[in-house]
Every structure is written in C-alpha cells, then in structure tokens.
Amino acid sequence: MTAETDVDPGPRHAASQTPVLQAKGLVKKYGRVVAIDGSDLELYPGEILAVIGDNGAGKSSLIKALSGALVPDSGEIFLDGRQVNFRTPMDARTAGIETVYQTLAVAPGLDIADNLFLGREQRKPGPLGSIFRMLDRGHMRSEAKRHMNELGVATLQNIGQAVESLSGGQRQAVAVARSAAFGSKVVILDEPTAALGVKEGNRVLQLIRDVRDRGLPVILISHNMPHVFEVADRIHIQRLGRRATVITPKSHSMSEAVAIMTGAAEPPPHSA
Amino acid sequence: MATATADFEVRRNDSLGLRLQHLLHANPIIGPLAVLLIAIIAFSIFSGRFLTATNLSLVLQQVTVIATLALGQTLIILTAGIDLSAGAIAVFSSILMATFCVDAGLPGFLALLLGLACGTAMGALNGFLVTRIKLPPFIVTLGTLTIFFSLNSVVSNSETVRGSDLPGLMTWTGQSIPIGNFRLTYGSIIMLLLFGFFFYALSRTAWGKHVYATGDDAEAARLAGIRTSRVLFSVYTVAGLLYAVGGWILIGRLASASPNVGVEYNLDSITAVVLGGTSLFGGRGAVLGTLVGALIVGVFRNGLQLGGVEVVWQGFAIGLLVLVAVSLDQWIRKVKT
Numbered sequence: 001m002t003a004e005t006d007v008d009p010g011p012r013h014a015a016s017q018t019p020v021l022q023a024k025g026l027v028k029k030y031g032r033v034v035a036i037d038g039s040d041l042e043l044y045p046g047e048i049l050a051v052i053g054d055n056g057a058g059k060s061s062l063i064k065a066l067s068g069a070l071v072p073d074s075g076e077i078f079l080d081g082r083q084v085n086f087r088t089p090m091d092a093r094t095a096g097i098e099t100v101y102q103t104l105a106v107a108p109g110l111d112i113a114d115n116l117f118l119g120r121e122q123r124k125p126g127p128l129g130s131i132f133r134m135l136d137r138g139h140m141r142s143e144a145k146r147h148m149n150e151l152g153v154a155t156l157q158n159i160g161q162a163v164e165s166l167s168g169g170q171r172q173a174v175a176v177a178r179s180a181a182f183g184s185k186v187v188i189l190d191e192p193t194a195a196l197g198v199k200e201g202n203r204v205l206q207l208i209r210d211v212r213d214r215g216l217p218v219i220l221i222s223h224n225m226p227h228v229f230e231v232a233d234r235i236h237i238q239r240l241g242r243r244a245t246v247i248t249p250k251s252h253s254m255s256e257a258v259a260i261m262t263g264a265a266e267p268p269p270h271s272a
Numbered sequence: 273m274a275t276a277t278a279d280f281e282v283r284r285n286d287s288l289g290l291r292l293q294h295l296l297h298a299n300p301i302i303g304p305l306a307v308l309l310i311a312i313i314a315f316s317i318f319s320g321r322f323l324t325a326t327n328l329s330l331v332l333q334q335v336t337v338i339a340t341l342a343l344g345q346t347l348i349i350l351t352a353g354i355d356l357s358a359g360a361i362a363v364f365s366s367i368l369m370a371t372f373c374v375d376a377g378l379p380g381f382l383a384l385l386l387g388l389a390c391g392t393a394m395g396a397l398n399g400f401l402v403t404r405i406k407l408p409p410f411i412v413t414l415g416t417l418t419i420f421f422s423l424n425s426v427v428s429n430s431e432t433v434r435g436s437d438l439p440g441l442m443t444w445t446g447q448s449i450p451i452g453n454f455r456l457t458y459g460s461i462i463m464l465l466l467f468g469f470f471f472y473a474l475s476r477t478a479w480g481k482h483v484y485a486t487g488d489d490a491e492a493a494r495l496a497g498i499r500t501s502r503v504l505f506s507v508y509t510v511a512g513l514l515y516a517v518g519g520w521i522l523i524g525r526l527a528s529a530s531p532n533v534g535v536e537y538n539l540d541s542i543t544a545v546v547l548g549g550t551s552l553f554g555g556r557g558a559v560l561g562t563l564v565g566a567l568i569v570g571v572f573r574n575g576l577q578l579g580g581v582e583v584v585w586q587g588f589a590i591g592l593l594v595l596v597a598v599s600l601d602q603w604i605r606k607v608k609t
Contacts, residue, residue, distance in 0.1 A: 069495065092498040101495050107485035109555040114481055119497035121478035133477040 007191070018081045020045050020067065020217050021180070021186050026075035028061050035061035036072070037241030043186060048208060048218045050228040053238030054261055058223050060102075062238065066219070067099035067188055068092030079185060090119075098183030100175040102190040102221075108164035112145035113137070115163050117179045147181040148173075151210050169200025173207060180211045187211055188219045193227050205231050225254045237261050246270045297604050300549040300557065304564040307547070307593075311568060315575030322578055325453035335570035336460045337362070337525055339563055340518035341537055342544035343394075343466055344511030346562045349545050350474075351487040351507050352554025353409035357398060358515050360420035363530075365391035366519035369442060370433040370529035380439030381526055388516045394420060395512015399505040406511030417538065428531040435527035446524025454571055459521035466514065470559045483507060487554030543590060547597050551605065568593070 019042040028035045036058040043049050049234050053059045064075065064181030068086030079095055086092045089099070106115045117140050124136045145159050151173070163171055166209035174194055179187045189208065193201040201224075207232055212218050222228050228235060229249045237244045237260050244260055244267035252260075252268075259265035296303055298415040316323040339356045348355045369387030372378045378386070394416065401412040445459035476479035484499045485493040494500050518537075523529050548565025550557025569590060576586045 089495055090439065093497055099495070101492075107488040107492060107496070107555070109484055109488045118481065118485055118493070122483060123478070133473075133474055133479070135478060135481075137476075 008262030009011050015043055019043055019078070020080060021219075022078040022081075023062070023066060024076045024078070026062065026065050026072045026077070028058075028070060028072045030066060034241055036065070038068070038075070041066070041236060041243065043219055044234075045217055046212065046215065047233040048212050048231050050219055050220045050222060050232035050235045050236060052222065052225070052235060052257065052261055053227055057238040057261070058241040059161055059238050061097070063188055063190055063219070063221055066092070066095060069099070069101075093119075093182070093211050096183060097188065098179035098186070099188040100172075100179050100190060100192060102194065106163050106171055106175055109162060111160045111162055112148070112174055113141045114166075115158045116140070116144040116147065116181060118178075121176075122184070147177050150214075151177050151180060152209055167200065168196050169203055172196065172204050176207050176211065180214065180216060183216055185216075186219065187216050188221075190221045191223065192220070192223065193224055199211075201227065218229075221228065225258065229254055229257075237267065239263060239267070282451040286446075293529050293604060296600075300604070301561050301564070302352065303597075304547060304549050304561050306567065308564050308568050308571065310335045311571050311575065314577065315571065319575070320342050321454055321512020322575055325451075327574065327578070329448075329453075329455040331567070331570045332460050332575045333457055333525060334574065335456075335566045336457065336463045337518050337522050338537065338544055338569065339523055339566035340343075340463045340466065341541040341567050342548075342562045343463075343470060343514055343559060344514035344518075345541040345545050345556065346548070346550055346559050347474075347483065347507045347514075348409065348484050348512050349471070349487075349542075349552060350554060350557055351469030351504055352490070352552075353402065353487075353504070353507075354413065354552070355398065355409065355508075355511060355544065356413040357394070357417040357420055358511070358518075358541045359534040360417045360424065361391050361394045361512055361515040362519040362522060362537060363426075363534035364394070364420045364424040364519070365516035366523050366529045367428045367433075367531050369520065370438060371427055371525065373438050373442060380441030383439070384520060386443060388513060390540075391519060392513040394508055395515065396505070396509040398512065399459070402508060403505045403510075416561040421535075424531050430531055431530070432528050432530040435523065435529075438523070438529070441518070442529070443524050443527055445521045446527055457524065459524050462517065462521065466517065467559055467563050474559060476515060479503070479506070484555055487556075489555070540569060543594050546594055549597070549601070551601050553605070 008187050012022070021041070021043040023041040025037050025038060026039045039058060039062050041051075041062065051059050051063065061070060065072045068089045068091045071087060079097070084095055086095070092099070107118060110118065122136045122140055126135045128134045129136065148159070163174060165173065176189065176192065179189070192208070196204060205227055207222060208218055220228070220232060232249055234249050235249065235257060237247065237257065239261060243247050247257060247268070256265065261266045283516050312323070320596050321327055328426045341362055345355055345358050365387050369383050372383035374378060397415055398409075398412055401407050445462065446457055448455040448457040462562050474483060482493065482498045485496065485498055486503045490500050522534070526533065544566035545557070545562050546552065546565065547568050548557065548561030548563070550561055570595065572584050572589055576589060
C-alpha cells in the first residue's frame with residue numbers, strides 16, 4: 001500500500017484542535033550518541049497514541065523528555081498550547097502528566113494504597129496533620145479503593161496488601177490506576193503489557209481504554225504490535241531518533257508498520 | 273475485568289513450610305519475638321537467677337546503648353545502606369561532651385547540646401558522602417569509622433574522664449527509677465521513647481513511607497517523585513543524632529566517658545537490626561523488630577553468662593544467630609505469589 005492509495009478512515013484531527021501535548025524538534029545527545037534528533041510528537045484529546053520504533057529509535061528518550069525524567073538539549077514541549085520546561089519528573093507530574101515506567105515505578109514492600117499515594121501522601125486535617133505530620137490512612141485507603149473500583153480493578157481483596165504479593169498484571173493495574181487517578185492531562189504508559197501473560201495483557205489493554213474513555217489521552221509505548229493495533233487510535237513511528245510518520249491501524253497493516261519501523265519501506269506522509 | 277483472579281485464594285493446599293513462609297513474610301516480627309521468648313524460657317529453666325527483676329533490669333541496661341544505636345542503624349539499613357561508624361560516632365560524641373564540660377568548662381546542658389550537634393554533623397557527613405559524592409555507604413562509613421575513632425583518641429588523649437568530674441546531667445542517664453526490684457534507668461526511658469517516636473515516624477508519616485520506598489527500589493521511588501537524595505541525607509543525619517544520644521546514655525551507663533569502649537558497638541548494632549528481621553537489602557523491617565533484636569542479643573549474652581558459658585563462646589552463639597537470621601530473611605524474601 002502506498003501513501004497515494006490511502007483511504008484514511010481513521011480519526012482526523014481538524015487543524016483547529018490543539019494538541020494536548022506537543023513536542024517540537026526535541027534533541028538529546030549523550031556525548032556523541034544522538035538519542036533523539038529533532039523529534040516531534042502530537043497527542044490529541046481523547047485518543048490513544050501508540051509510539052513504536054525499533055530498539056535505539058529514541059522512543060524511551062522521547063518519552064522521558066515528555067515526562068520530565070530527562071531534560072532535552074533543545075526543542076520545545078507544549079502542554080495545552082503553552083510551552084513547558086520540565087526539569088524533574090515531579091514538574092511534569094504537577095503539570096498533569098502521569099507516567100507509568102517500564103520498570104514499574106512501584107515500591108513492592110508498600111501496600112496498594114501507599115503506592116497509589118506515593119510522593120503525594122495526604123495528611124490528617126488539623127494539628128494531627130500539620131504538627132504531628134500524621135497521614136490520613138483511612139482517607140487514602142478509601143480513595144485508593146474508589147480509584148481502583150472506577151477502573152474496574154475491584155478484584156483486589158485488600159487495599160492494604162503489599163504490592164509484591166500481587167501478580168504482574170495487578171501491579172500494572174495499580175500503576176495505571178495511580179496515573180489515571182492523578183493525571184489530569186496526559187497518561188504515558190511505557191511497555192505496560194510487556195512481561196504479562198495473554199489474559200493479563202488483555203486486561204491491561206482494557207484498562208488503557210477505560211482511562212481514555214474517562215477523557216484522558218494516553219501515550220502508549222509498546223513493542224507488541226497486536227496490542228498496539230488493537231487499542232491505538234493513531235500510531236507514531238519513531239525511527240533513527242525522529243518521527244518517521246504517523247499512521248492509523250486502519251490505514252496500514254501490522255507488517256507495513258514494521259517495515260516502516262525497520263526502514264524496509266519508505267515512510268508514507270502522515271496519514272493521521 | 274469481571275473475572276476475579278485466583279491469586280488471592282487462601283492457600284489451603286500449601287505445605288506447612290510454605291504457609292510459615294507466608295506468615296513470616298506478612299508478619300516479620302513473629303520470628304524475632306519467638307526467638308526472644310524461647311531464649312527467655314530456656315535461660316530461666318537453666319538458671320534460677322535469670323528471671324529475677326534485678327537481672328532483667330541489668331539486661332535492659334546492657335541493651336539500652338546498643339538498642340539506641342541500632343535504632344539509627346535500622347533507619348539506614350531500611351534504605352539498603354549500612355553504617356559501620358555508628359559506634360564510633362556514639363563514643364566520639366560522648367568524649368566531645370565530656371571535653372566540652374571538662375576542658376571548655378561549659379555547663380552540662382550546653383555541652384550536651386553541642387555533643388548532640390557534633391554527632392548529627394558526623395551523620396550528615398556520612399549522608400553527604402553517600403548522596404552527593406555517590407559513594408557506597410559501606411565504603412563511606414568504613415572511612416568515617418576510622419577517622420572518628422582516630423579523632424576520638426586525639427581529642428581524649430586516650431584518657432577516660434570520670435563521671436564524678438562531669439556535671440550531673442551527663443551521668444543522669446545512668447540514674448534509675450526503682451519499680452520494686454526492677455531499676456528503670458532514665459537512659460532506658462529515653463531509648464524507649466525514641467523507639468516509640470520512630471515507630472510513629474516510619475509508619476504514620478510520609479517521610480517514613482519515603483524511607484521504605486527508597487530502600488525498596490530507589491529508582492522507582494525517584495520516578496514516583498520522591499527526592500531520594502534528600503530522604504537518604506535525612507536518614508544519615510538523624511542516625512547521627514541518635515548515635516550521639518546513645519553516647520550520652522553510654523556516659524551514664526559507664527559512669528565515665530571512655531574512648532576505649534564501643535569498638536564492638538558497630539557490629540552489635542547491625543546484629544540487633546538483622547536479628548530484628550530488618551532486611552539488609554532494604555525496604556523491609558521495623559524498629560520494633562530492632563528493639564526485640566537488641567533484647568535477643570542482651571538476653572543471650574546475659575543468659576549464657578549466668579549459665580557459665582565463657583565470653584568467647586557467647587560471641588560464637590550470637591554469630592550463629594545472625595547467620596540463621598540472614599538465611600531466614602533470604603528464604604522469606606523468595607516468597608512466591
């Protein structure tokens with residue numbers, strides 16, 4: 001399939017629609033190694049944007065720049081049309097961008113509620129909280145339960161059980177629930193289905209759809225083409241440190257996407 | 273998402289060993305408590321003098337300094353670190369307090385505050401080297417251990433200051449309230465209050481959660497928005513303060529400030545932490561376990577002594593206990609979900 005014959009039935013974004021998150025010309029070099037080389041990205045409201053690319057294509061660096069875990073050498077990032085400069089992951093988080101890292105940023109020894117509120121614990125009202133710094137565990141637990149239920153992760157018996165006692169899929173669910181609970185603008189998921197079984201992987205995919213359907217746009221980084229093609233609205237293909245093109249699951253097939261990703265095929269102009 | 277997973281079904285079909293593993297994993301305090309109880313029962317059977325109020329108050333007094341140091345050590349080990357300089361900071365702080373009183377002629381209150389400040393600064397130095405220069409805690413504290421002991425000899429001229437030459441506040445920690453035949457020293461009361469305080473701080477405050485998260489997986493904690501360097505620095509600094517308090521209690525216990533004690537305190541504090549079920553790999557454990565661990569050490573030393581076991585074999589027994597405790601920890605960590 002060539003670009004000219006594309007009939008694109010996928011979602012179209014009118015020029016009038018502002019991207020929620022936009023990156024322009026991001027560059028990051030490590031010594032003489034160029035991790036990202038003028039990379040662009042647009043994420044529109046209410047969509048799942050998959051980011052795919054071969055190893056070393058700069059996916060991780062791109063995502064880290066968007067989530068504040070890495071400061072780009074040059075380039076601009078816009079959130080809701082306003083330029084932002086993230087120096088730390090907390091900056092991005094404060095701005096409303098929540099990221100679930102591939103390494104699963106959970107503390108295995110802490111319980112589900114503690115993990116959900118890790119880094120933004122809530123204290124008790126009044127002097128107990130302000131002077132004695134006492135955490136409002138009851139409130140955090142009920143809130144955690146509510147968030148988990150909202151995303152349909154109600155199978156967890158006990159919100160006070162240690163995360164390490166959960167299965168891989170359930171841990172991922174905790175991480176996704178945290179991002180959905182606190183992300184007000186964007187949720188970024190890095191390889192959320194890697195290392196999961198088929199059943200658990202599908203459950204996490206459903207979780208991702210749920211997050212989108214609640215109105216949060218999602219950036220999904222994944223190597224798993226069937227998963228990408230199952231949930232993504234648009235697919236950003238990263239190659240050699242830049243964006244090669246953006247396609248949709250309807251405009252291109254999986255093998256075409258892989259061909260563009262690996263350089264076997266010329267990238268078509270953006271079809272989405 | 274409607275289908276529930278089977279992961280949480282009660283493990284009725286597991287073997288007894290597996291269930292025990294899970295029980296200990298969920299309640300790490302059970303192991304140390306069981307060891308302590310068994311030891312107490314065994315020693316009271318072997319020696320009629322063991323379970324007397326006089327002897328038990330002696331055990332508590334012997335344990336107080338180690339427990340205070342082990343409390344600071346627990347904070348550091350929870351972050352997957354180690355502090356070899358705990359005893360050195362405690363002894364050096366006690367010598368500094370005595371020097372401030374005797375040589376500088378400062379009132380006891382001021383000397384105490386200054387001594388505590390110096391201990392805190394020594395802890396902060398460890399914290400600085402760990403978080404800013406990014407050296408492994410083992411190497412950092414090995415270096416500062418040597419430095420503090422050396423400075424300790426320089427400042428004290430290797431001479432002991434008698435308690436009678438010191439202001440009353442310095443030796444106050446050794447005075448006691450009699451409860452029947454049981455004598456509860458003020459030092460022990462301070463130690464117990466500190467354990468209560470840090471039990472609260474670790475389990476009920478955000479700082480405590482961050483200490484655990486940092487020790488569990490520092491990178492994950494950082495990505496979750498925790499400033500792990502700050503947490504680590506605070507832990508080493510607070511530990512320094514606790515060691516200095518331990519030094520103060522030490523003056524009361526010995527009724528003197530001596531530069532020649534405390535070499536064994538470094539390792540004893542680590543022993544107490546490990547026996548208390550806190551994992552050397554970080555992120556797992558609790559201060560109450562450490563208190564039990566320190567009591568185990570004290571009860572073993574005292575009980576074996578009453579039983580006429582020579583000092584050299586007491587060390588053998590404690591060492592064996594440590595190895596068993598660490599092996600147990602490894603086994604519990606391998607818990608399958």
